[in-house]
Amino acid sequence: xxxxxxxxxxxxxxxxxxxxxxxxxxxxxxxxxxxxxxxxxxxxxxxxxxxxxxxxxxxxxxxxxxxxxxxxxxxxxxxxxxxxxxxxxxxxxxxxxxxxxxxxxxxxxxxxxxxxxxxxxxxxxxxxxxxxxxxxxxxxxxxxxxxxxxxxxxxxxxxxxxxxxxxxxxxxxxxxxxxxxxxxxxxxxxxxxxxxxxxxxxxxxxxxxxxxxxxxxxxxxxxxxxxxxxxxxxxxxxxxxxxxxxxxxxxxxxxxxxxxxxxxxxxxxxxxxxxxxxxx
Ligand SMILES: Cc1cc2nc3c(=O)[nH]c(=O)nc-3n(C[C@H](O)[C@H](O)[C@H](O)COP(=O)(O)O)c2cc1C
Numbered sequence: 001x002x003x004x005x006x007x008x009x010x011x012x013x014x015x016x017x018x019x020x021x022x023x024x025x026x027x028x029x030x031x032x033x034x035x036x037x038x039x040x041x042x043x044x045x046x047x048x049x050x051x052x053x054x055x056x057x058x059x060x061x062x063x064x065x066x067x068x069x070x071x072x073x074x075x076x077x078x079x080x081x082x083x084x085x086x087x088x089x090x091x092x093x094x095x096x097x098x099x100x101x102x103x104x105x106x107x108x109x110x111x112x113x114x115x116x117x118x119x120x121x122x123x124x125x126x127x128x129x130x131x132x133x134x135x136x137x138x139x140x141x142x143x144x145x146x147x148x149x150x151x152x153x154x155x156x157x158x159x160x161x162x163x164x165x166x167x168x169x170x171x172x173x174x175x176x177x178x179x180x181x182x183x184x185x186x187x188x189x190x191x192x193x194x195x196x197x198x199x200x201x202x203x204x205x206x207x208x209x210x211x212x213x214x215x216x217x218x219x220x221x222x223x224x225x226x227x228x229x230x231x232x233x234x235x236x237x238x239x240x241x242x243x244x245x246x247x248x249x250x251x252x253x254x255x256x257x258x259x260x261x262x263x264x265x266x267x268x269x270x271x272x273x274x275x276x277x278x279x280x
Contacts, residue, residue: 049121084252
């Protein structure tokens with residue numbers, strides 16, 4: 001049974017018509033009263049913004065691929081793809097997507113491929129592949145420190161995630177799913193209610209990195225915000241409260257070679273790599 005949230009609250013003369021308005025108001029930073037400070041717990045959390053499945057079998061990932069496109073070429077060519085070809089993705093393509101989503105580019109743990117409020121890194125990345133050489137058709141968690149995948153014991157694979165998409169036919173031919181979750185407490189310890197905003201912002205950073213990298217790699221990709229939350233959480237084995245799915249991505253090869261797509265889309269200003277997807 002979902003929690004009952006008042007749909008209208010009167011405070012300081014304002015009427016809030018939705019839980020979102022109540023939340024937004026309560027997560028504003030103000031100059032007095034609730035200025036966030038850096039507690040000892042927050043300092044500790046800063047060096048612990050990652051999850052490890054220590055007892056799981058792991059798969060080491062190859063280094064990320066170098067891509068030839070410029071950022072502007074990738075931006076011009078990016079389109080959502082919901083109709084994928086039958087060829088599987090390679091482990092190197094998967095490794096590149098995971099690295100740009102949340103990888104650690106340097107030797108220290110303080111920086112990732114995406115920015116994070118306070119360097120607290122509340123996000124986790126999960127992957128459900130099918131037919132990728134070197135991976136089981138299962139669910140994996142991305143270990144950011146080791147750039148490797150950890151098998152989630154007992155988790156059903158991509159076929160359990162497919163029906164969780166609100167319009168399942170949009171993901172019917174995808175061969176890889178990615179899920180971005182947030183462990184909200186990592187940021188809340190410093191930012192209070194505002195941490196929820198940060199988690200959403202940061203998942204946008206992740207997906208834009210992924211979208212542009214897929215455009216540059218000629219990999220088909222679509223982000224999904226329309227999914228049945230707790231069904232996805234159940235597949236990933238997260239509780240939906242302390243850690244919850246925020247954003248899904250589907251991947252696959254393009255349905256025809258990039259060269260043919262380029263020829264067919266010659267009228268577009270920068271048709272590189274991409275198929276036009278149906279708008280949702
Ligand atoms: C936050 C967000 C949520 C989205 N959710 C879905 C979704 O649930 N299903 C879907 O098919 N596309 C989804 N999309 C993709 C949009 O439909 C797509 O970006 C839009 O139609 C524009 O097309 P383009 O990305 O190819 O330019 C989502 C995009 C964003 C940014």
